Amino acid sequence: MTAADIARLAGVGRAAVSNWRRRHDDFPLPVGGTATSPTFSLGQIEGWLRDQGKLADPPMRERVWQTLRQVAAGDVELSEVMSFAGAFLLALHADPGLRRDLSGGPDDRAGAALADAVRAHTDRLPASFDVAAHIPLARALAGLADEFGTADAFDFLRTRYLEHHSRRVYMTPEPVVRLMLDFCTEQPGTVLDPACGTGAFLTVAQDVYPNVQALLGQEIDETTARMTAVQLALRGAPAEVCPGDSLRDDAFPGCAADLVVTNPPFNDRNWGYEELTGDPRWEYGLPPRMESELAWLQHGLAHAAPGGLVVVLIPPAVANRRSGRRIRAELLRRGALRAVIGLPAGAVPNMAVAVSVWVLRRPAPGDQPADDVLMADTSGEPDAYHRVAVDAWRRYLDGEPQRGAATVVRIIDLLDDEVDLNPARHLPQRSAPAAGGGFTRERERLESAAAELPRAVTALSLLKPSRGGDEPAMTTIGELAKAGVLQILRVSPRIRMDEGTVPVLTLDDAARGGGPTGSAAPDEDHVRIRARDIIVSQIARHPIARVAAEDGPVLGPGLTAVRVDPSRTDPDFVAGWLRLGARGANLRSSTSSARFDVRRARLPRLPFDEQAAYGEAFRRLDDLETALRTAREAGEHVLALGLEGLGAGTLRPHA
Incomplete structure (x- = not known):
């Protein structure tokens, strides 16, 4: 164990x-x-x-x-x-x-x-x-x-x-699974996931489509495939899950599914380029060696019934890599690609970039090729991307005008030298209509931040000039750690960023005082941040020492956590002296890679009540820094939106 x-x-x-x-x-x-x-x-x-x-x-x-x-x-x-x-x-x-x-x-x-x-x-x-x-x-x-x-x-x-076995299997978050299934607006008879993993799409599909007749899946890892098959069988699903590599050894040849939905492996250089050069599935062109995603898209289309949908999670680079330009153009010309939906960063936590959902439809005999494509960018709606994306898709199907973060682009306008399918490129109007409301929100945020500044400044009246006196005895963080007064917790050497679903606090997150934006595969050796832990940067050029307000994410690279017993040692007191040490290391460093040795940071030996007084003072200075940073950020946003709104005509001066 x-x-x-x-x-x-x-x-x-x-x-x-x-x-x-x-x-x-x-x-x-x-x-x-x-x-x-x-x-x-x-x-x-x-x-x-x-x-x-x-x-x-x-x-x-x-x-x-x-x-x-x-x-x-x-x-x-x-x-x-x-x-x-x-x-x-x-x-x-x-x-x-x-x-x-x-x-x-x-x-x-x-x-x-x-x-x-x-x-x-x-x-x-x-x-x-x-x-x-x-x-x-x-x-x-x-x-x-x-x-x-x-x-x-x-x-x-x-x-x-x-x-x-966290490094073997990555699970698609359920909100993204449900979004992708919601692009299918009619009850499908057969649903296929050719890279089914733990069966997220098939499991949720059973709930979303209660009358589905067959749930088919293939997974390259035999144990995972076996467990997924058992789990679906125990839930009474009409499922068949087979082990094997879908591209090299297709378990369902000739299958025509009403819906193909999957989150395939990304950036896979060993997808079978040499063995599969003449494969009949490459109806839209031979996928380049570095474009495994285009192989999965065509595998899905080959298994879709006429008129069936293919919904695939795709990294953004596939939208504009030069090597895949011909296949993208062919997908457009033949009316197979119907929508590209950009998701917010973090929607799929194990991805370092914001991924997209591509919606394709296998043309049926007699169909007139589509002459336009839906482009939607939900990156500005991290809490409502599902609603925004589904609304845009249904408006597109019904021929209704788009609004907000979506537009319909003519295929002929996409067939240039780049065939760039990145939605953000085709939404120049997106920010202008929203500038008025955005300006008002940011102005109110600036007003709130400006009102907080005087309170933060007034709170500094706690600090009074001192005539000096006896210098207290000094110690170091390392000595206190040896004495068991505190713990110095380092980042797990096994952490592998952007390969899992566990939120990770990165160095940049700590520097800006924000929440976690990184992710990693779960591991029992990772350091999970607790409330009142002191988060310290190991990089001298980022002098950070901040007390965590609540239990939170995993500690990321470049950071150290100092954990004290709050009943014996005041965390804000320790954080203040650590910050002083980090600033000193920054001033002394001559290179961008210089390190701050947390163990050597000095601090005075003081009784707990005196620590608490110092801690309160350090905390008030930290509050001032937060207020200044918030006001500056809000001010910059107001400035940008004001200029943009006046230029676009969404803001006008009124007497």
Whole structure:
């Protein structure tokens, strides 16, 4: 079990487990894993926690997960055990009478009956797996199913497995899934996702289209495909999910789906260019080696029924790369491309850029090619992009005028040397109509910020001139860390940015005082920021030391968190002195890459009440900085919108 598993077992935070390992010599030693992500023996950990009086009564779900982890000796075995769990729950779902076989009689008799039942109900279990040897796990799974139902029981286990293998699978956020499904305005009979992953599109499609006849999916990772198939089967979905590479080894040749919807792999250089040069799916042109996304678009069109829709998540570079210009032009000329919808940054957290949704339609015999395309940019509507995009699409289908962030562009106007399909390029009118309302909002924001400035300045009356006196004894952050007064938390060396869904506070976020804009794959070694943590920049040119107001995201590269016990040490006091040290490092640095050593930052040794007084003073200075920054930003926006509005005629002077 991992440190995160220990924390769940004991009902504590991840940091508490780190403290136990550091402070207790008798804490069990790791039995596997790596130096940065060790694993421990479940039996040894339970014994230690029991001796220490720290063993909480874990919920049923945690007990079953730990039992499953104990059965699996490694990742390969865990994959097989997960397959058994899915197969068993499928058999139990189909035949609740299995519980009787498990509850009565010896294990060998129950094992024989269980093996026959599981094999009879599913072929998704590896042939080498010894079903009869895992009666205790089967009984635990049956108890979990009794409490939560078979579908929710497996969904919990699958979620834990995916967390354990977070770098393998990236999940499309449900709001984006629902948006993409909403482009299909008629009930489809067949829905296909050729890169289905964990089955997000197929699962939601079952809810959105209750009369769907077939949900088809293909996933390159065999274990993920198997788990997705089990999950859909347990929910009664008319689904078929196959393992394999859709481009190289299509599991559904000849399939004509009413809706093809997918979030395919991006920037895949090994998509099969050499092997698939003469493939008949490339009806609109051979995809360039570096344009795997254009291969997925044409794969979707090849599997769409005449008149069927293809809705694909696409990175923005595909809209204007020169290498893909001919295929983009052909998609336009033949009327296959119907809409490009730009999403806000962060809509898909594991992407460093704002992605787009491309909506295509396979032309039906006798159709007149479309002569225009919908272009919409919802980047300015981060909280309402779904409504804006669907409204624009339905207006387009109904022939109604567009408004706001959408426009209809004639195909002939797109067929130039670039064939640039970036929506923002085709919306020059977007900012002008909105300038009047935007100007009013920003002016009100500026007025509010300006009103806050005098209060922030008045609050500085707390600071009075001093005649000096005895200098207090000084110490360093490193010495306090050695004494256990505080913790210095570094960024996990395993963090890989823009590859997952966990929000990450970046150095730029900390510098501007904003929320997280980065993302990473979840990992138990990541440092999660807690309320009252002090966030410090390691880069000398960015002298930042700020107290976190609430529990928040993962700590990003270039940052350090200093964690104190607020009952013993005032965080604002420590943050103030850290900021002084960071400013000094900035002044001394001669290169842009100079580092600030947090451990060497100096601060005075003071009683808690004096720390609190200093902390209040530092906090008031920080409030002044925030007020100044807010006023400056609002002022810049008002200036830009005012000039733009007067120039466009959306603002006029009135006497």
